[in-house]
Amino acid sequence: MTADATVAKSTVAPESPGSPTESGQSNLSSAQITVPVESPEEVIPPEVVSEAASTPTESIVEELTRQLAAAEQKATANWDNLLRKQAELDNVQKRMAREIENAHKYALEKFAIELLEVKDSLELGIEAANKPETDLGAVKEGMMLISKKLADTLKKFNILEINPQGEKFNPQWHEAIAVQPVQDQEDNTVLLVHQKGYQLNDRLLRPARVVVAKAIQPN
Secondary structure (H helix, E strand, O other), X not given: OEEEEEEEEEOOOOOOOOOOOOOOOXXXXXXXXXXXXXXXXXXXXXXXXXXXXXXXXXXHHHHHHHHHHHHHHHHHHHHHHHHHHHHHHHHHHHHHHHHHHHHHHHOOHHXXXXXXXXXXXXXXXXXXXXXXXXXXXXXXXXXXXXXXHHXXXXXXXXXXXXXXXXXXXXXXXXXXXXXXXXOOOOOOEEEEEEEOEEEEOOEEEEOEEEEEEEEOOOO
């Protein structure tokens, strides 16, 4: 398509014939000069303009769409992973709670089994003692064996006997029920153990009840 554009339109005042203009050329009469100018559509084909304008935008949109899809996929994977980890954590917590509950319920299971054996021995001893033909010496020997078996059972579970006969009185492990003045004994020596004490590992279960000596000073 060709468009006519008016480049210049001027009126020049007439001058005297034969008089030159300032440029040294003859004076031009008033006239309209038309110069043909091509439109942008004819200079650059429309399909080239459209492609040049649309290609960068479409490329950006495609890249953003790809990044969005990748981000959504990653977010979905992270969410699934979080749910899986949460489920695993819940299972661990439930298992630990069951183990703690069972530990509280059945902590004495092994100890109870050992004590049942001692109880069985006591019942057999009582049954034998009730028979008229039973020798008392045999009963005594049987009771001593049962007592030893019970002591071994307690020791097996770290329940230790406190028998401080002849030792220094220790208020951490002993309970003084009486003080007896005596000669040839140092102060605070345990003269008599009225009742033995027991400890579980380093924890006192029951203090030993003792009689403590008070030394008599010679005159």
